[in-house]
Amino acid sequence: MKKYLPLLMAPLGILEGAVMYSRGIPDHRLLEKSDLLTHFTEKLPPEPPSELVHLPSGEEEKARPVPDSAQSPEDLRRKWEEEVDKVKLVCGEMAYQVVEKNMTLSSQDAMLEEQLGRLSALDARVRDLEETRQWLAEQVAGQQDRIMEGKEAYDTLWAHTGHQEGALRQLEEEGRELVERLIQVKMQAAEDQNYRNERIERVKQARLSKELKKAMRRTVNISETLDPPSIVEPPAHKQELLEVETCEKRWKRPFRSASATSMTLARCMDVMKGLLDFRKRRGHSVSGTPEARYTSIPVCGVSCLPARAQDIQEAHCSEVNAVCFSSNSSLLATGGADRLIRLWNVVGGRLEADQMLEGAGGSVTSLEFEPSGCYLLAATYNKAAQLWKVGESQSKETLSGHTDKVTAAKFKLTRQQAVTGSRDRTVKEWDLNKVSCSRTIDGVSYCNDVVCGDHLIISGHNDQKIRFWDSRVPRCIQVIPVEGRVTSLSISSDQLHLLSCSRDDALKVIDLRANNIRQVFRADGFKCGSDWTKAVFSPDKNFALAGSADGGLYIWNLDSGKLETSLYGPHSVSINAVAWCCAGTHVVSVDQGKKAVLWS
Template sequence: MAGLPAPDLRVSPPAPQPWRRHIVLQLRDRDQNQRTGFQDLIRIYSRLLEKTSLTKGILGRAGRCPSGPQSSLQDQNLQLRKTTGELAYQVLELQQQIKIKEAAVQDQQDRLVQEEVRRAGALAARQALQERVDQVQGRNRVLKADYDALLDLQTGAEARLREEKLRGGGLVEDMVHLKKEAAARMNTRNERRSRFREATLQKELRRAARSSPARSSPARSSAPISPSSAPSSRSSSPKNQDEELAGRGHTRLFRSSSATSPRLFTSIRGLFGRRRGHSVCSLEETLSFPVGVCVSARVPARALQVLEAHQQGINAVRFSCSSDLLATGGTDRVIKVWELRAGQLTHRATLDGSREGVSCVEFDPPGQRILAGSFDKSALLWRLGDSTPKVTLTGHSRKVTAARFTGSAHQVVTGSADRTVRLWDLQRNACVQQLLVSSYVSDLVCSDSVFISGHFDCRIRVWDSRLSGCVQELPAPGKVTSLDLSSDHRRLLSCCRDDSLQLVDLRGRSQDRVCFRADGFKCGSDSNKAVISPDGCYLAAGSADASVYIWNVSNGNLETRLPDGHSSPVVAVSWSLSGENVVSVDKSRWAVLWSDL
């Protein structure tokens, strides 16, 4: 077998085909691998055959030789047999190794086939994903084009909106100017007519005075002329009566005309009760509104009513100027309006529109509008008869913590956690002034063009809208949670997180400060609200121990403590302007009406 040449498998294909060439290369590799593994075996087997042939020859010659060396031949034979057995054992071991290597090669080939299948699947998946990527990119390009087109449309619409707003503002100004001119012309015309009527009345009265002695008797002519002595032809007309009385009041010809005469009041109402021309003032501004006047505030002694005012905690409470309406705002995103009659609060209206909790509420002086700050970064304005807000003021970047009406009927000021104070014009629904502050704004109070803000940096700042800046800073003993201004605008109350109230006298240059504390009083939150009584004699604040504390301003001592009514920390207190009632609210949605009765 050693002399046999290896079979030549390199057959030239009739035509060069890739798959045939691949098969031929695989057969060559297989032949080379298998031949390399069997070369040692073939070489050993060839040597074994040679030794066997040699042994046979030696044995043949030994048969022909004498028996002398027979023993040595047997030893050689045994040695050869032993060698043959060892070689046979090696052959078996080599065959076993060949089988193991063939199994390993077969396993590798199976794994190679599996990997080829997985590779083909991965290529197909990659192709599908690439197609999806192309589709998504195509859709993105279409969407990008649509977005650019919409952005252009929005930019154009905003530009047109700004132009229309400017145009509308100009039209409003022109309209107001025209109305003012028309009102001025109508007032001038009415004054001319009034002067003409007065002159005519004076002439007629002089003529009547000259002609009356000739028609009357001497006894009657000496008597004073009363207001009822006018000719019957003129007294039959109400218009002429008013004109005659107006002329008498103007010239004071007759002493019998009393200032308390009903006819004189009728004539005055006739002259000034009519509406002149087209006035630019609204009816709401010209009408008088009731205001509760407090002569002496009453210190509450017991709870008249305890009611569940909201579904969640209450953050703010405020009486109207007439003391008959109460507004409460809570974390349930609504404001509830209550009517106070006969010592009981009854629900009147619910105002919604805030997207988050309400932080503060306030009535305007006529009591027809309610302003509120919200945690949704806006301030909202309702009319009392509407449940939805009329105006929404947006611009703050964090929650609005304070909102107040200024001295003007068309301006409000707001403070926010974004460290800004903003002045708003309600006629344009726009911010007209923004003031940057170095600390969190917790509360605000206003007096004409001046407003005061409290902050978490233990400072109270006084602002003047005419100067567009801070004009004074006042220190506070702790973080300021609320501010309140006395009815005469002379004293400022601040509630601080160091569990104290500070009353500042704004009249003097030194600005005297008085601190009020009490055993057990604890400021329960960063928005705890304290108030001054309408007569300025008492201070009231809620505590974390579910009580209401009231101090006497004159001696600085605790006047009373109201422990009953609440079961959770009291966060806000409001004192009616009439001084008769106090309402406190807590974090567990309860409101308590207090009185001295």
């Protein structure tokens, strides 16, 4: 067995050489191992081994027994050389496999090192992310604490707000009650003042009646017709003698002379004529004081039809709802949803900004100048009407008493009186001297516009009806139904015709003498754009003017009943209101796009 030990160790040496080669050992070491293997092979004894030898090959081979018969050394040598060649071949293959495995192992080691590098980088990234997570967790915890604190503060503020809202509602109710009480007090004061005035007038009337009765019973001599200063008063003792003589003459002459009677009747007729004139001035009310009326405004003979836009101005910061001219046709007022009223001068076919009026608490819905041109009245959405004096920037008076938006405010023909209409379904008459409501009319429906005649108040309503009220009668005297919600009313300068605009896209002319609809104007393309679209008569009452929802200006001829012309250009949105100056030379239109356009 010891003899064959070097032979068995040779493959191991070859394997070791392969391993050393795979590990980077030089090639001459492998050659030395091969020479050593050859040397040991040459020194092998001729006798074959009697034991089984296990050879390392790709598959385990079974050990073959050594034959017992004697063989020659050459045969044994040849066999062993063949065996050695086979062993060398197997060892070479195994060495090649070992090299491949080592190369694979080296690549796996490189991949492992790369993976370990990536793993270390990922570990560092994980540590960074963990630190970030901890920091974010701390931030979240802090935010949650702040959120909880904010929620507690919000709950506290909510509770406080609830208490404040309750207190506000209570204060509003108290304010409404105070306003109602103030209105009642003002109304009571007005009634008391009216009662005192009536009482004074009754006393004066009673005194006058008493004087008339005394005059009727009194005997008047011809001498009484002479002027009192021409009569020389006699001395006191002569005065007594004259009185005695007069008494004696009365007893002697029981009947009046014809001349005396005629003089007495003439004086009574003069007094009665004065009373009748007084009643006529008072509007058939003997107990009142004479009403001061505005002087009539001169009206132009012929109105000029507008043909082109001369000036375009961005009048307000939001849509413009109202526009009107003063009686002198040179001053223009516009009001809009920005709670401002602007005055403009019409100079040389252009609009020049003159003044800005402040103090309106809400959107301005209606404007009208006093016939004298000294005051301007505006209806606003803050449940009140404002009165300005032209030339002053601050409001002079506030007419408060409505409980909803005021949609119209107009002056009456008698001085210091006005009328307002509101969405609280009422129409109110106002005494501007006392700044108090003198009468409240239940309008049944939302009131969108009002106009005033001699003793007539006309209101247009949301229930598609036009109602007529007399200032001397407590109830409605006439109702005219139309086919749409009434948006505006305009009365002619001669107080004989009324122009209405309604949401059925039609204008109607009403004859106030017969209280019936005389004409209906429609046109292709004309559409009423809102519940406050305004239409007006021309100053000479020959034309009707209105703005459409498509930005067009439509003019109808009252004589022919047909559309006279339609103008387009500056307006690209719905026109809210129009105004025709008293001189008949200019027209102004305002729209929902902040514009005011001067036409001529």
